[in-house]
Amino acid sequence: MSSQYPALIVVVPLLAGLLVFIAGWVNKKWCFPIAVAALGISAYSSIGLLFRVINEGVIVYKMGGWDPPMGISYYVDHLNGLVLAVVSVVAFLNAIASKRSIEDEFPDNIGAFYALYVLMVTGLLGIVVTGDAFNLYVLLEIAALTGYGLIAMGGGRGSLSALNYLYMGTIGACFYLLGVGYLYIMTGSLNMVDIARILPDLYQSKAVMAAFIICMVGVWIKMAFFPLHAWLPNAYTYAPSASSSLVAPLVTKVMIYVMIRFILTVFTPEYSFNILAVSQPIVWLAVIAIVMGALLALKERNLKKMLTYIIVAEVGYMVGGAWLGNRVGMTGAILHIVNDALMTLCVFMAVGNIVYKVKGADFENLQGLFRKMPFTMGAFVVGAMSMIGVPPTCGFFSKWYLISGAIQAGHYGFMVALVFSSLVNVVLFFRIFEICYYEPFSDHHGHGDEHGHHPEPAMDEAPVTMLVPLFVIAVILVLVGLYTGDIVNQIIDVAIPKGLV
Amino acid sequence: MADIVSTVVDNYNYWIYITLMMIGLYAIIAKNNLVKKIVGMNIFQTAIILFYVSIGVKRGATIPILEHAHGSHGYGVVHAAEYVNPLPHVLMLTAIVVGVATLGVALALAIKVYNEYNTLEEDEILAQIREE
Amino acid sequence: MKIIGLIVAVLTGGLLVYAAGDFPAWSDPASPASTYLSPHFIEKTIEETSVPNIVTAVLADYRGFDTMFETTVIFSAGVAVFLLLRTSGPKTQQTRLYRHQLTGVTVRIKEGAELPPSDNFERIDRFWTPHDLIIKTVCRLLIPFIQLFGLYVIAHGHHSPGGGFQGGVILGASIILLAISHDLRTAIKRVAEKLDAVLCAIGVLIYAGTGALCLLLGLNFLDYKALAPVLHVDSIMARSHGILIVEIGVGVAVMFTMIWIYSNLSSGGKYNQGL
Numbered sequence: 001m002s003s004q005y006p007a008l009i010v011v012v013p014l015l016a017g018l019l020v021f022i023a024g025w026v027n028k029k030w031c032f033p034i035a036v037a038a039l040g041i042s043a044y045s046s047i048g049l050l051f052r053v054i055n056e057g058v059i060v061y062k063m064g065g066w067d068p069p070m071g072i073s074y075y076v077d078h079l080n081g082l083v084l085a086v087v088s089v090v091a092f093l094n095a096i097a098s099k100r101s102i103e104d105e106f107p108d109n110i111g112a113f114y115a116l117y118v119l120m121v122t123g124l125l126g127i128v129v130t131g132d133a134f135n136l137y138v139l140l141e142i143a144a145l146t147g148y149g150l151i152a153m154g155g156g157r158g159s160l161s162a163l164n165y166l167y168m169g170t171i172g173a174c175f176y177l178l179g180v181g182y183l184y185i186m187t188g189s190l191n192m193v194d195i196a197r198i199l200p201d202l203y204q205s206k207a208v209m210a211a212f213i214i215c216m217v218g219v220w221i222k223m224a225f226f227p228l229h230a231w232l233p234n235a236y237t238y239a240p241s242a243s244s245s246l247v248a249p250l251v252t253k254v255m256i257y258v259m260i261r262f263i264l265t266v267f268t269p270e271y272s273f274n275i276l277a278v279s280q281p282i283v284w285l286a287v288i289a290i291v292m293g294a295l296l297a298l299k300e301r302n303l304k305k306m307l308t309y310i311i312v313a314e315v316g317y318m319v320g321g322a323w324l325g326n327r328v329g330m331t332g333a334i335l336h337i338v339n340d341a342l343m344t345l346c347v348f349m350a351v352g353n354i355v356y357k358v359k360g361a362d363f364e365n366l367q368g369l370f371r372k373m374p375f376t377m378g379a380f381v382v383g384a385m386s387m388i389g390v391p392p393t394c395g396f397f398s399k400w401y402l403i404s405g406a407i408q409a410g411h412y413g414f415m416v417a418l419v420f421s422s423l424v425n426v427v428l429f430f431r432i433f434e435i436c437y438y439e440p441f442s443d444h445h446g447h448g449d450e451h452g453h454h455p456e457p458a459m460d461e462a463p464v465t466m467l468v469p470l471f472v473i474a475v476i477l478v479l480v481g482l483y484t485g486d487i488v489n490q491i492i493d494v495a496i497p498k499g500l501v
Numbered sequence: 502m503a504d505i506v507s508t509v510v511d512n513y514n515y516w517i518y519i520t521l522m523m524i525g526l527y528a529i530i531a532k533n534n535l536v537k538k539i540v541g542m543n544i545f546q547t548a549i550i551l552f553y554v555s556i557g558v559k560r561g562a563t564i565p566i567l568e569h570a571h572g573s574h575g576y577g578v579v580h581a582a583e584y585v586n587p588l589p590h591v592l593m594l595t596a597i598v599v600g601v602a603t604l605g606v607a608l609a610l611a612i613k614v615y616n617e618y619n620t621l622e623e624d625e626i627l628a629q630i631r632e633e
Numbered sequence: 634m635k636i637i638g639l640i641v642a643v644l645t646g647g648l649l650v651y652a653a654g655d656f657p658a659w660s661d662p663a664s665p666a667s668t669y670l671s672p673h674f675i676e677k678t679i680e681e682t683s684v685p686n687i688v689t690a691v692l693a694d695y696r697g698f699d700t701m702f703e704t705t706v707i708f709s710a711g712v713a714v715f716l717l718l719r720t721s722g723p724k725t726q727q728t729r730l731y732r733h734q735l736t737g738v739t740v741r742i743k744e745g746a747e748l749p750p751s752d753n754f755e756r757i758d759r760f761w762t763p764h765d766l767i768i769k770t771v772c773r774l775l776i777p778f779i780q781l782f783g784l785y786v787i788a789h790g791h792h793s794p795g796g797g798f799q800g801g802v803i804l805g806a807s808i809i810l811l812a813i814s815h816d817l818r819t820a821i822k823r824v825a826e827k828l829d830a831v832l833c834a835i836g837v838l839i840y841a842g843t844g845a846l847c848l849l850l851g852l853n854f855l856d857y858k859a860l861a862p863v864l865h866v867d868s869i870m871a872r873s874h875g876i877l878i879v880e881i882g883v884g885v886a887v888m889f890t891m892i893w894i895y896s897n898l899s900s901g902g903k904y905n906q907g908l
Binding site for chain 3: 004007011014015017018019021022025061062063064065066069070071072109112113115116119122126132134135138139141142145146148149152153159182184185186187188189190205206207208209210211213214
Binding site for chain 1: 522526529535538542545546549552553556588589592595596599602603606607610611613614617618626630
């Protein structure tokens with residue numbers, strides 16, 4: 001069965017998405033088990049696949065049995081093997097954690113909600129695993145359409161921000177499609193590896209350059225790279241917890257994977273960094289993205305919205321790292337895809353728990369939370385430390401690679417921006433800790449305050465099903481940090497082509 | 502000069518698709534009404550479909566369905582030059598379906614926004630949000 | 634915003650015009666797109682899949698994996714529209730309006746009250762308008778033929794333009810025509826909401842299930858050759874039959890999703906008389 005892993009990763013969630021939906025109309029109790037089982041199988045297969053790739057090298061899976069340039073084939077190497085494992089594990093953990101909040105918020109439409117959730121994971125996994133440029137577009141649209149639905153369920157401003165996201169997302173996807181069309185008209189092929197084989201003769205062509213630029217702009221819109229980021233903060237803030245903790249860690253990271261795949265595989269690093277010679281302006285854009293993201297985050301008085309601006313800054317890290325044009329920077333960018341997905345999941349899951357109990361994420365809601373929800377806040381601290389970049393957690397190591405890459409490339413602006421953003425993160429998160437720890441718990445129900453002093457708030461922790469995944473992810477954050485050396489040597493180093501030094 | 506003119510005229514499909522696409526892009530960014538933006542988005546997608554279909558055109562070729570194909574295997578030799586390129590047609594079937602699906606979700610979101618704010622003009626909605 | 638829009642459009646347009654200079658001339662038989670992959674499709678399709686309509690063969694077999702997700706896209710759109718709009722309020726409104734079809738008298742039924750037992754009552758909404766007799770009659774006559782044509786388009790997709798998407802849309806349009814010419818309630822009486830929703834999923838399930846069956850029979854996903862022993866045909870005909878099976882799945886999924894999206898959009902999720 002292990003030769004079928006590449007298909008199982010995507011097909012099992014797809015079938016489960018359909019079955020969950022039917023189960024929603026027949027018996028709602030089956031929805032959760034089907035969804036979690038499918039995501040579990042998918043996560044198991046993708047981890048198995050990652051180990052197979054490490055042992056055996058690149059795996060090509062031919063859909064329908066057709067040879068690559070004719071049919072669609074899945075192409076799994078170290079790069080997407082790693083991203084696949086992260087995406088499927090994040091989706092699996094979040095599905096378990098968000099069970100209670102989904103049941104609370106959408107009691108009537110559990111089936112439809114889980115169907116969209118599982119289909120979105122299908123789309124994201126499909127984007128990562130595919131080796132066909134057009135197939136990527138179709139899955140991009142699945143992930144996008146389900147994402148609009150999931151985000152708009154937040155009610156209130158949710159629908160307006162989802163509509164804005166839809167406009168931007170459609171432009172982004174269409175630009176990508178147009179870029180693929182340009183590649184197709186020049187090469188006649190849609191298979192990524194095949195395009196890469198044909199392209200070197202066409203590197204002087206204006207159309208190929210346009211294809212590269214259009215694809216990049218499309219992907220940047222989708223990942224909310226700085227001047228194109230306007231849709232992200234509102235869309236992620238007003239989404240329901242279950243959706244935002246799926247969408248926030250994964251969508252931007254998967255799009256960064258697509259960007260790196262285009263730089264490394266479809267176009268060679270030689271073309272992207274030397275022939276085009278646009279790395280410098282793009283890294284400077286990333287510098288602006290990081291600084292602006294950090295500054296905008298400082299202004300926010302809502303925990304969730306603050307985190308969304310941190311995501312904008314993190315996108316700047318990865319785009320900048322990838323475009324530094326050296327091996328260390330690229331290693332940092334790929335490692336940061338993994339780390340950022342995990343730590344964003346950690347903090348968003350913690351916020352999900354807080355919203356579940358306190359019904360809000362404004363700073364006033366957070367008072368006294370360390371006493372009220374000590375376990376959730378403990379995991380939140382681990383996630384926050386990782387976002388700041390404190391050594392045992394994984395965030396430190398990717399930042400280390402990014403900064404070394406910046407020094408090696410002689411790009412001190414990027415280095416300063418990284419340090420600046422880390423310092424801002426310190427301010428941001430310690431401000432939260434201060435509110436949660438020192439400021440007394442404000443009881444919104446208005447009782448227990450008659451004697452003129454604040455009572456010791458009773459512990460009111462989120463349910464176990466929400467806490468266990470949160471702990472698992474917090475432990476993973478530290479473990480990934482400890483095993484960074486292995487990940488870099490055995491996976492990422494192999495993933496980057498030899499040509500890039 | 503005559504060369505340039507004839508190149509420009511011969512490739513008119515490409516210019517039409519670019520014009521359509523820019524109309525769509527302008528409408529998405531500049532229009533104030535949310536439904537007009539959706540219309541612009543559709544024009545934008547349609548322009549790309551026109552582009553892909555233009556790739557598939559081949560002078561002197563017919564639609565990609567083999568002729569005299571009923572009955573058993575009596576086709577003889579099939580010449581690629583006689584039929585247009587089928588691949589862009591297949592791809593655009595997908596793009597059309599994606600366009601319809603996006604349109605459906607966009608309209609549903611527009612209905613939700615209208616229920617929330619009682620208007621579809623973006624500036625009025627933003628004014629209401631600012632008042633809150 | 635207008636100026637930004639203009640600048641963005643002009644810049645993008647400029648880039649595209651600049652790049653278009655390097656394109657192969659339009660309709661050039663020697664362009665890379667026409668000489669690299671497409672000759673293989675055109676010349677080998679009949680040997681490899683026994684389907685004369687090359688578009689169908691590429692759509693459902695060579696690139697069948699794309700098409701499966703394309704069906705999923707439309708299914709996800711259906712689910713998203715449903716999730717966004719469908720209001721799950723109390724089933725019976727406080728007051729309901731009924732119209733006696735023979736006399737044209739409108740009856741108001743208060744909460745909990747019963748309608749007099751008669752078949753001539755028609756549930757109406759406050760914004761009810763009388764229907765045009767000509768439109769109603771013509772549509773009623775046309776709909777069976779439209780549906781017949783839809784079935785033909787699905788079934789004959791191997792040999793002529795057509796296939797699951799086109800046929801599914803025609804079939805869906807026939808029910809939507811019923812909803813427009815009469816009202817949404819009439820259409821829902823024919824295709825109940827639950828049936829509609831479940832059939833959307835089943836359509837996609839036919840497609841994905843066929844693929845999974847190939848996988849269980851020991852070949853790669855969607856490799857219809859694996860179906861040969863099950864269908865008792867040789868492996869080339871098995872591809873042809875496999876394409877037909879998935880086209881039927883696509884047809885079912887598209888038809889019911891179209892109806893589903895229409896009913897949710899036209900009534901704003903309330904499932905009243907609609908437009």
